[in-house]
Amino acid sequence: MSAIRLGGGPEFDRIRAIAAALGDRAPGLGDDVAWLEVGGRHLAVSTDVSVEGVHFRRDWLAPPEIGWRAAAAALSDLAAAGAEPLGVLVAVTAPADEGPATLAALMDGVGSAAAAAGAGVLGGDLSRGTALSLAITVVGVSERILRRSGAEPGDGLWVTGELGGARAALTAWRAGRTPAAAARERFARPQPRLAAGAWLAAHGATAMLDLSDGLGGDAGHLAAASGVRLRIALERLPVHPAVPAEADAAGEAPELFAARGGEDFELLAAMPPGFTAASPFPLTRIGEVEAGRGVALELGGRPVSVPGYDHFA
Amino acid sequence: MSAIRLGGGPEFDRIRAIAAALGDRAPGLGDDVAWLEVGGRHLAVSTDVSVEGVHFRRDWLAPPEIGWRAAAAALSDLAAAGAEPLGVLVAVTAPADEGPATLAALMDGVGSAAAAAGAGVLGGDLSRGTALSLAITVVGVSERILRRSGAEPGDGLWVTGELGGARAALTAWRAGRTPAAAARERFARPQPRLAAGAWLAAHGATAMLDLSDGLGGDAGHLAAASGVRLRIALERLPVHPAVPAEADAAGEAPELFAARGGEDFELLAAMPPGFTAASPFPLTRIGEVEAGRGVALELGGRPVSVPGYDHFA
Numbered sequence: 001m002s003a004i005r006l007g008g009g010p011e012f013d014r015i016r017a018i019a020a021a022l023g024d025r026a027p028g029l030g031d032d033v034a035w036l037e038v039g040g041r042h043l044a045v046s047t048d049v050s051v052e053g054v055h056f057r058r059d060w061l062a063p064p065e066i067g068w069r070a071a072a073a074a075l076s077d078l079a080a081a082g083a084e085p086l087g088v089l090v091a092v093t094a095p096a097d098e099g100p101a102t103l104a105a106l107m108d109g110v111g112s113a114a115a116a117a118g119a120g121v122l123g124g125d126l127s128r129g130t131a132l133s134l135a136i137t138v139v140g141v142s143e144r145i146l147r148r149s150g151a152e153p154g155d156g157l158w159v160t161g162e163l164g165g166a167r168a169a170l171t172a173w174r175a176g177r178t179p180a181a182a183a184r185e186r187f188a189r190p191q192p193r194l195a196a197g198a199w200l201a202a203h204g205a206t207a208m209l210d211l212s213d214g215l216g217g218d219a220g221h222l223a224a225a226s227g228v229r230l231r232i233a234l235e236r237l238p239v240h241p242a243v244p245a246e247a248d249a250a251g252e253a254p255e256l257f258a259a260r261g262g263e264d265f266e267l268l269a270a271m272p273p274g275f276t277a278a279s280p281f282p283l284t285r286i287g288e289v290e291a292g293r294g295v296a297l298e299l300g301g302r303p304v305s306v307p308g309y310d311h312f313a
Numbered sequence: 314m315s316a317i318r319l320g321g322g323p324e325f326d327r328i329r330a331i332a333a334a335l336g337d338r339a340p341g342l343g344d345d346v347a348w349l350e351v352g353g354r355h356l357a358v359s360t361d362v363s364v365e366g367v368h369f370r371r372d373w374l375a376p377p378e379i380g381w382r383a384a385a386a387a388l389s390d391l392a393a394a395g396a397e398p399l400g401v402l403v404a405v406t407a408p409a410d411e412g413p414a415t416l417a418a419l420m421d422g423v424g425s426a427a428a429a430a431g432a433g434v435l436g437g438d439l440s441r442g443t444a445l446s447l448a449i450t451v452v453g454v455s456e457r458i459l460r461r462s463g464a465e466p467g468d469g470l471w472v473t474g475e476l477g478g479a480r481a482a483l484t485a486w487r488a489g490r491t492p493a494a495a496a497r498e499r500f501a502r503p504q505p506r507l508a509a510g511a512w513l514a515a516h517g518a519t520a521m522l523d524l525s526d527g528l529g530g531d532a533g534h535l536a537a538a539s540g541v542r543l544r545i546a547l548e549r550l551p552v553h554p555a556v557p558a559e560a561d562a563a564g565e566a567p568e569l570f571a572a573r574g575g576e577d578f579e580l581l582a583a584m585p586p587g588f589t590a591a592s593p594f595p596l597t598r599i600g601e602v603e604a605g606r607g608v609a610l611e612l613g614g615r616p617v618s619v620p621g622y623d624h625f626a
Binding site: 011013014015016017018020021022023025026031033034036038039040041043045046047048049050051053054055086087089090091092093099100101103104105107108110111112114115120121122123124125126127128129130131133135137139141 | 324326327328329330331333334335336338339344346347349351352353354356358359360361362363364366367368399400402403404405406412413414416417418420421423424425427428433434435436437438439440441442443444446448450452454
């Protein structure tokens with residue numbers, strides 16, 4: 001059995017079964033990136049798949065946005081590792097009737113996201129398939145190794161940027177409405193927090209991950225990997241400006257709406273005691289690390305429960 | 314426009330459109346692997362996608378074979394670069410009703426192929442999708458950089474192993490027959506020629522690639538990348554023992570049948586003048602490199618034409 005430690009749900013049952021089958025052929029599963037030592041450097045690699053109908057819909061996004069978003073999601077794993085991107089590889093499957101122009105537009109988006117991160121597109125593969133999908137692999141380097149598993153009781157829990165914007169866009173689309181421009185931008189052109197990740201790593205982060213499945217789910221992964229309990233006060237959550245209107249329409253508290261929102265690609269970091277946020281980017285303390293297990297979410301002093309996103313639920 | 318140079322066909326029209334869209338954000342496209350310099354080492358990375366209904370069928374292969382084959386196809390790119398594998402990453406998409414047991418069996422095959430190559434499974438990603446697909450990324454290191462583009466007039470053209478075995482299995486399956494055991498093994502458990510690739514690189518190979526699309530198509534890629542003409546005498550082709558019976562049933566010459574067969578994952582190498590094959594593995598001289606363009610295939614002294622495999626044709 002591998003050392004993989006994850007939260008609950010059908011998706012993670014499948015990942016645990018895979019980890020059990022691989023055994024010691026895959027000792028390091030469960031982090032945002034895998035770490036390799038090459039020529040005395042710490043190399044971080046990660047692969048991330050985006051599938052039409054699961055991660056994006058073509059009536060919501062134009063092909064360059066689909067490409068940008070897929071690449072940004074993968075680059076976000078390097079951000080969560082505090083690594084500097086070197087390059088991106090792209091495996092695309094597309095229906096047989098997908099012409100060169102659409103594929104070129106898709107890859108233009110991938111190339112733009114890579115270039116914005118200071119990385120090139122190193123290579124790729126193209127195959128016919130039943131749906132459009134992009135599997136994006138990122139390669140980066142770092143001065144230190146940073147995982148999900150190093151959080152210690154007494155650490156503070158911090159989050160970058162604002163949460164819930166991507167979910168606000170999704171909620172509007174699903175209700176047949178046009179999302180607010182700022183919310184749509186968060187979903188269509190997420191910004192991998194590479195500079196923030198490198199800064200947090202350099203300032204002593206003990207554990208970090210990116211919020212791809214939502215704070216509710218991802219906090220559980222960090223807690224499980226580190227063998228600690230996270231206590232989070234949701235009223236401290238930095239809520240994206242597009243959230244209140246959508247949360248109101250959904251009859252949810254804005255903080256709960258934001259905590260359930262996946263794919264903001266902000267970073268959740270455990271920082272050592274004494275750390276204070278003189279950061280050159282928005283950074284908010286939302287809770288602390290304690291001895292124990294699981295995640296205690298509170299809103300107005302009362303415990304609340306927030307499910308994470310599950311691809312197989 | 315990137316420096317990518319490929320043979321013809323709808324698949325390569327799409328790849329050329331992608332390369333044009335990426336421009337100088339993707340300067341190195343078109344080789345089996347991308348090369349990065351990390352800590353003074355040459356790092357080779359490549360990504361390769363296998364899709365149900367395109368690269369495999371579940372009524373032909375068991376899940377561990379599907380996993381093995383997908384990983385072996387990706388590792389074969391490292392073989393073609395003469396690189397030593399460090400690790401493998403796997404992005405899997407699977408229908409929502411695909412249970413943990415099938416996914417574990419699939420990954421068991423990936424893990425076995427990686428372990429046989431001396432590499433671990435570094436990480437992965439899992440998503441729901443309409444069909445089963447595996448995007449496999451491989452990372453390796455090498456003493457030297459080897460591409461498709463270095464062949465020079467006067468070089469000899471060599472191929473490892475035997476060709477046509479995988480196609481013999483496919484032909485039998487498509488005709489509703491059970492393939493010969495040796496042919497089925499070639500399709501279900503291809504062996505990436507890692508030791509051969511490293512040996513050929515160390516013995517001065519000027520250009521190399523793996524025969525994934527068949528000699529007919531891949532020779533054209535090597536010729537285009539190197540800006541040379543390849544002259545190949547098909548009667549010299551090392552033909553897999555399962556080929557004659559299937560070629561006979563198809564009314565084709567065995568050498569033509571073998572040259573059209575993709576996915577044998579043998580290596581095609583241009584070796585400098587004077588090279589002779591005192592190799593510790595089967596290696597056959599099948600032709601030579603000349604000034605000019607394209608591929609001249611001959612059988613019994615007469616020119617013949619052999620199409621390559623095209624995912625979008």
